[in-house]
Amino acid sequence: MQTSFGFAVPDVARWAALLAPVLMGVPPLLVRRPVGQLVKSIISGRTQDAVSLAAYDRLVATFGGPGRLAVAEPAAVARVIADVTFADDKAAYVVGAMKALKAGPLGFDLDPLGGWPLDEALAFLETLPGVGRKVAASTLNASTLAMPVMIVDGHVLRVLQRLGTVGPRGDIRDASETVTGAMPDWTGVDFLHFHMATKRLGQTICRPEAPLCDACPLAGICPGALVANRTSH
Template identity: 35%
Template sequence: MVQGLIGSRMQSEQSSAVADGVLARLGSWDALARMPVDRIAHELKGVRFPNQSAKRVHNVLGAIVARKGKVDLTHLERCDTPTAIAWLESLPGVGRKIAAQVVNTSTLDRAALVLDTHHLRILARLGLIGPKDSTAKAYDGIMPLLPPSWDAATIDEHHQLMKALGRAICRPAKPLCPECPALSLCPTGQARTGPEETRT
C-alpha cells in the first residue's frame, strides 16, 4: 500500500525500493505512522513528490491505526475480495488502483486487476472501456471478462505485460501501431494504420 501511495509518476521498481528502504530503516509501518508529515517526507526522499506523498501516507496509516489500533490489514484475509477492496477504498486517498494492488500483490494473493494509465489507455483504444472511464468503472467492466481460471499471479502478469506494451508500443503520443501484437483487435490502431498494414 505504501508503495502505491508514493508511486505517482514513478517506475514501480523505484517506489518499491523507497518503501522497502523505509521499512528496513524504521522496522515497522507503525513507526512511520507515528511520525509527523515533515519527518515522513524526509524518509521518502527519492520519490517524485515527497511532500504530497507524505501527506497521503500519514493520512492512510493514521486512518488504519484509528480503526485497528495499529498498522494491520490482516483482517482483510477474512473478507471476500469485493469487501476487502471496499474497505481499502474507504481509507483517505486510496482508489481502486491501490486497493486492487494491495489485494492482488500482497499475501492476500487475490484475483484483482491493477489498472494503471498504460492499461487504461490500451483498453480505451481497444474499445473495451470509454476514453474517460474512471479506474473503478473500468475495473468493474473488465474484471468479469477475465477468464475464471486466472489466479492472482496470472492477473498480475497480464497487468505487467499491458504496462510493458503501453510503455514500448501503445504510447500516449505516436503509438507504434504497425508493430502492435494486438493490432488485429484494435479499432484505433486499424484506423491509424489503414487496411493494408492491419492485414499483415
C-alpha cells in the same frame, strides 16, 4: 453482450495469450504483505518503478514498519521519499493511512481481507487517505493475499481504452471492474500477470504519443491500431 458501462465484454483471455511474449525476461514482482504493498502503492503513482521501489526500501530502512509510520511527521517521510512525484502529498497519505489502520478494526494486519467479499475489501481500503481503486486493487492483488482483481494504472488504462474496453472518458475504476468481471475464473496470479503485461505494453509500445502499433501483439484486433493504419494509408 454489453457491460454495465455500455461496451462489449472484452476478450481478455485472448489478449492475455497474445501479450504473453511481452513478459519474457521480466523478473517476477517481489510479493509483500498487504500493509507493505499498500504503502508501496501509495508512493508509486506517476513515478518510475525503480524510483518508487528505492523510496519504499528507504522507508523500511528508516521507519522499520507501519507502527512508526503512523506516528511519523509527514515532513520526515517526505524527505525519505523526496524523489517520487508529489512526495509531500504522498507522505501525508502514508502517515494518514497508517494512523487510520492503527485505529481501525484490523490494525496493521490486513490478512483477514482475504476472506472478505472483494467489493467489501476494496471499499474498506478506499476509506483510507490517498487510496483509490488502483492502490486498493494493488494491495489486494499484488500482495500475499493474491485476490482476483485487476490493477489498472495510467498505462493499463490507456491500453484498455484503445482496445475499446472502456470509452475515452472511462476511468481506472471502470476498467478494473470491467476486466475483473469479465474473468470470474481467473486467479489473482492471472490478473497480476495481465496487469504486468498491459503495463509494460503501455510503457514501451502503446505510448501516449506516437504508439508503435506495428510492433504491438494486439495490433490486429485493436480498434485504435486499425484506425491508425487506415488513416496512414
